[in-house]
Amino acid sequence: MHVQVGIIGAGPGGLMLARLLHLNGISCVVLESRARAYVETRVRAGLLEQGSVDLMTETGMDERMRREWMVHDGTEYIAGGERYRVDMWDLIKRRIYIYGQQEVVKDMIAVNLAAGVPIHFEAEAREIGCLDTQKPFIRYEKDGAEATLTCDYVAGCDGFHGISRRAIPDAIRKDYDRVYPFGWLGILADAPPTLPELIYCQNEERGFALFTMRSTKVSRCYLQVPPDEDEANWSDDRIWNELSLRLGKHEGIALSTGKITQKSVTAMRSFVSEPMRHGRLFIAGDAAHIVPPTGAKGMNLAISDVYVLSKALIDFYRNGSTACFDRYTETCLRRIWGAQHFSWWMTSMMHNMPGDNPFDRKRQIAELRTVLGSRAGRTLLAENYSGLPLEM
Ligand code: APR
Ligand code: PHB
Numbered sequence: 001m002h003v004q005v006g007i008i009g010a011g012p013g014g015l016m017l018a019r020l021l022h023l024n025g026i027s028c029v030v031l032e033s034r035a036r037a038y039v040e041t042r043v044r045a046g047l048l049e050q051g052s053v054d055l056m057t058e059t060g061m062d063e064r065m066r067r068e069w070m071v072h073d074g075t076e077y078i079a080g081g082e083r084y085r086v087d088m089w090d091l092i093k094r095r096i097y098i099y100g101q102q103e104v105v106k107d108m109i110a111v112n113l114a115a116g117v118p119i120h121f122e123a124e125a126r127e128i129g130c131l132d133t134q135k136p137f138i139r140y141e142k143d144g145a146e147a148t149l150t151c152d153y154v155a156g157c158d159g160f161h162g163i164s165r166r167a168i169p170d171a172i173r174k175d176y177d178r179v180y181p182f183g184w185l186g187i188l189a190d191a192p193p194t195l196p197e198l199i200y201c202q203n204e205e206r207g208f209a210l211f212t213m214r215s216t217k218v219s220r221c222y223l224q225v226p227p228d229e230d231e232a233n234w235s236d237d238r239i240w241n242e243l244s245l246r247l248g249k250h251e252g253i254a255l256s257t258g259k260i261t262q263k264s265v266t267a268m269r270s271f272v273s274e275p276m277r278h279g280r281l282f283i284a285g286d287a288a289h290i291v292p293p294t295g296a297k298g299m300n301l302a303i304s305d306v307y308v309l310s311k312a313l314i315d316f317y318r319n320g321s322t323a324c325f326d327r328y329t330e331t332c333l334r335r336i337w338g339a340q341h342f343s344w345w346m347t348s349m350m351h352n353m354p355g356d357n358p359f360d361r362k363r364q365i366a367e368l369r370t371v372l373g374s375r376a377g378r379t380l381l382a383e384n385y386s387g388l389p390l391e392m
Contacts, residue, residue: 003027005313006138006151008125008164010039012101013285013302014157015108015119019059020310022117026317029149030117031140033124033158036109043188043262044101046214047296049387052303053097056104061111069099070213075385078201079368083250085197086378086385094386098198100214101299123147128154128167131279155309156283157302160271164287168278180268180292180347181354182207183227185234191219191258194247200350201246202368204361207352209246219256222293224351231263239263268292270344272336275329282309282328289336291343294350295385301339304390305332311391334392342384
């Protein structure tokens, strides 16, 4: 079988790309190694920037999202025992939108399939080749049999552990990496949110906690833990007790608790691989970069990468121009490094670094007070948190 674009991976990146190409008359196939039920229930972050929301809307994938999302004008912070609010709407007339990544993925799959875009689940790409010829191929396995897809271009949207990035030869690839000495224990609980808005909490003695949500009845909370922590060490009581201690006592805030329905530990890492193009292969999203979840940029970056890629492919198929292909890496990296900086900054401001001495701790609290206590500081935070432009 031959299509114009072969897409590896049915995460938010691959699925948004499929939709954008289909709407512009470009044929594609999506190959996904996992089952549909698996990708639709995989619990991840859940914060959409305005640019991502706009693209979901333009591509007609926003109907359920608009009914179910929670729209936030501001975000709460607790640092040095004091409470702050960053009012994004007041500062920069922007908002953020809470809607789980797996819900985004469900909506994207439903709309793509309804439009007739082929998504092959349990189809694992094993090899990509002939990238410097007119007819690259993707060899994949489905139902125990091998098959080959040929295409004009390959889009590697197969996440951090996929095969696409490794198809770019070591000799031309440069990886930038930082591994953090902590992880996040994330939980879902049948408990209304503690406050209507997210609370980012830096506790000088105990470390970071985040209180977020999925609906008016479901809380999502995170705790900084050692990177190799086993979630089995965390009973429900221990989790609620630790969340309560890190939150501290503040007028008008009462920790909301309930039955914990899911818990898992995620390691934290910053990673960028350059270039994002090799011959007729383009990589996008987690295949090319990872951010620590503190700024909630992962899904939004995958969406902005494929937006840039879709424009390049549309330009090529309409006008025969390859100029945008040549600029793909550079265009994406500008935004990616902006988001990398922000995610690292948020992470370093909010977490207790093992090995920090008392000076480091005091300096960290002073930094948070400087940023959160000034309108200029809050504006900088709000601009980055609510999302940089889709294309920079
Ligand atoms: N063949 C086919 N599919 C593959 C292969 C392969 N060899 N390897 C990986 N995949 C699939 C994975 O199963 C996954 O569904 O590629 C998909 C990649 O999706 P994501 O990991 O969601 O990556 P992306 O679309 O870039 O979205 C980034 O996801 O990991 C989160 O926090 C991250 O929010 C960010 C977002
Ligand atoms: C989430 O809702 O899961 C979430 C929100 C904000 C973050 C990280 C995760 O910074």
